[in-house]
Amino acid sequence: MSATDEIKKAIYAKYPMVYVVSWEEKRVEELLESFSRSAFQDNLYVWSATEGMKKGKDKLDGTQGILDALSFASNAEKGFFLFKDIQSFLADPLVVRKFKDTYFYIKNKPVRVFAMSVLLKLPEELKRYFAVIDYQLPSFDELYELVNSYLSEITKRGAVVSLKEDGISQMAVALQGFTMDEANFALSKVLHRKEIIDTSVLDQLKEEKKQIMRKEGVLEFITDKLTIDDIGGLDNLKDWLIKRKRAFSPEAREYGLDLPRGLLIMGITGCGKSISIKSVATLWELPLFRLDMNLVYSGIAGPPEEAFVRALKVVESASPAVLWLDEIESGITDKYTADSTARILGYFLTWMQEHRGGVFVGATANRIDMLPAELLRRGRFDQIFFVDLPGRKEREEVFRVHFRKRKIDTAKFNLPQLAQITKGWSGSEIEQAIISAMYEAFNQEREMSEDDLFKIFTNSVPLSTTMAEQIKKIRSWAHDRAARASSEKPEI
Ligand SMILES: Nc1ncnc2c1ncn2[C@@H]1O[C@H](COP(=O)(O)OP(=O)(O)OP(=O)(O)O)[C@@H](O)[C@H]1O
Ligand SMILES: [Mg+2]
Known part of the structure; x- marks a missing residue:
């Protein structure tokens, strides 16, 4: 069911209060606006901390604070009320109490309260009062429909579409991970004034995707194709990857195999960890996204927790896909950074355990001593490989x-x-x-x-001479915790 249908369903089901988790503020607002028009022939009420409550263009007096705005909604006879950026307000016990009161005031009236935020942060005591909707990024089907509507539009003005069915699907695939706004923007830009629509638009869309990911700051969409033939040695690891080549196919599901979750490659620097992850995506023919944990923590893309969750959502919406977490320990285990580290680690561990979205995590690590034991427990990664100096x-x-x-x-x-x-050379x-x-x-x-x-x-x-002690340590640590990526015995 699409997210739009879920909101519709929540409205029909008459839930007085609905919590919408979404990055697409504008899309949700437009949707509720149109529902409000068809239900009440009237505008949606929208509250934000900066503007107070607005109905259409009109600002409503005395509704600047959230408590007053909620009182206003409680006293209304009818209408849809949207409260934006709600997560930061729910830490206040007064606001929590006010939402509970509101629930009882409105539950028998045609009044609906929608609370919206990018993260689900509902305090325990409010959970029973809200229906929760995860308003995801657009699905493949929605994007496919969007592409088709653009193509039929431009055919009308005389352009020729020389793309086959498969090419149109690929356009939709290229748009996965975009918000609806971004997808619209990318399509208008790429199709603008084109007379013939052929496979060149696919490359342009991929380029757009790179741009958008760059704007995202923490995610990089990687297009260079590295194959396992570009890697010397590491036969055990290659074997593992080749056996799972069809892991994401429907046949594998039918056979009774679970989707693989991830692979952790640890080991000595410069011996092929990163190129191995790149080759996974090529071999399995999946898109590859690199998440830079250092950038997540830097705050460059907003609060770390939000940046991280959004990145996971983007990759999930493009699944099946490979998510490459390079040097995972740099962000995840620094014991001296703020609380957000622990929260992100917690979130990541739960996500690794529970996600079913077809996202394969390829993680690499050098400072394995920094990795917490929980991360290495069974059920997180399908396999942990140790990459040694080449034989x-x-x-x-x-x-x-x-x-x-x-x-x-x-x-x-x-x-x-x-x-x-x-x-001894890497x-x-x-x-x-x-x-x-x-x-x-x-x-x-x-x-x-x-x-x-x-x-x-x-x-x-070579580095291995000066780092002999350290290499010994890494090897002994890896001995009973990881599988060897190569079958050749080390010489030193
Ligand atoms: N086994 C290998 N076969 C072919 N090239 C290799 C191999 N190992 C390393 N290289 C070359 O060395 C470069 C660095 O490798 P890579 O980035 O995969 O190392 P890494 O293990 O991730 O190192 P680091 O821990 O420093 O990130 C690659 O671009 C590749 O050209
Ligand atoms: Mg590397």
């Missing part, structure tokens, strides 16, 4: 991957030997060495040779 065979593969990427002829290099002398360090060697050769206007590489490997020390 000898894996390093050969890493060379192969990066040579191929840079169009370097592998045949001219003795890969087993290169793998031999890079014992994938990222090997990549950096190749790049340095290439610059060296490029400046001398010749092809890169094995010698260029040898020089670098023999003259520098």
Whole structure:
């Protein structure tokens, strides 16, 4: 059932008070306005802390404070009343009491009170008085309908739609995660003055999505496609991912499999944690969103808790999707930040346990000692993998991957030997060495040779040497808590 239908149902069911959780203030307001017009041939009453109660354009005297505004609603004979940003007022016991009183005043009259906020923050004692509606971002069906209405509109003015059914669905998919306003805006912009509508609009919509996510501040919609062939080694992890390739298909549900919830990859820096998560989305053909916990905590996108919840909602509305939480520990376990850390952690843990939306969480962590035990308990992540330094065979593969990427002829290099002398080097360090060697050769206007590489490997020390103690610690911690991402035994 769409959120609009839910509001309609709540009105028909005659709930005196309804709590609407939504990011789409304008959409909810318009909807209630239209319901108010058809029920009473009259405007909706809207209260906000800044303007008091308004009916249409008219401000009503003596309704600036929420208590007075609620008295006004209690005394009314009929009408719909919308109270905005209600969450911050419900901490006040007087307001809580006033809502209870209001309930009894209005319950036998054609008066409805709608309280709206972006988060559900209903005090225990009010729970029995409110019906709660989660007014989600628009569903796929709603967006599909919207796309169709735009397309038929522009066909009327002579544009040619050369998109197949599948392309139209893809347009709707690209709009998932948008509010209705944003979707309208993006469609008008992308279709503006176009004569022929073809697959190029899909790319433009994806670009719009990137922009909107950027505005969101904490979420990034990632479009670069990294495949598992871009990863050297990590065979156990790849195997796990390949086996779950069809995990989000209807066939998997029919077979009796649950939707996978998430994967935590922890381990040594520069060994492929982040690229592994990127490859999940490509392999499973799902959209990928990166949530930056540092930005969430910075407050740049509003109060951390709200930013976090909104981000989860956006990703949920675009599901099935992969949500990438990079360096999860940076936000979640800092014991010295404010209460919001604990609240977000609590919220996240419950969400991990309960969400059914088809959002697959791909989390990575370096400072595993900082992760709280609750996060690692069974039922949160489907699997926890430990990524170690690459073994000898894996390093050969890493060379192969990066040579191929840079169009370097592998045949001219003795890969087993290169793998031999890079014992203790991470994938990222090997990549950096190749790049340095290439610059060296490029400046001398010749092809890169094995010698260029040898020089670098023999003259520098990998991080694993200076961090030996720390690596030992990470390994022993991971030993009985995580599965090894690769089957190759470590050499050091
Ligand atoms: N196993 C690997 N195969 C191919 N490339 C690798 C591998 N490991 C690392 N790299 C290269 O090193 C770069 C860094 O890897 P990545 O970001 O995945 O490391 P990470 O484990 O997430 O490190 P950090 O803990 O520093 O975030 C990648 O862009 C990739 O090119
Ligand atoms: Mg990383």
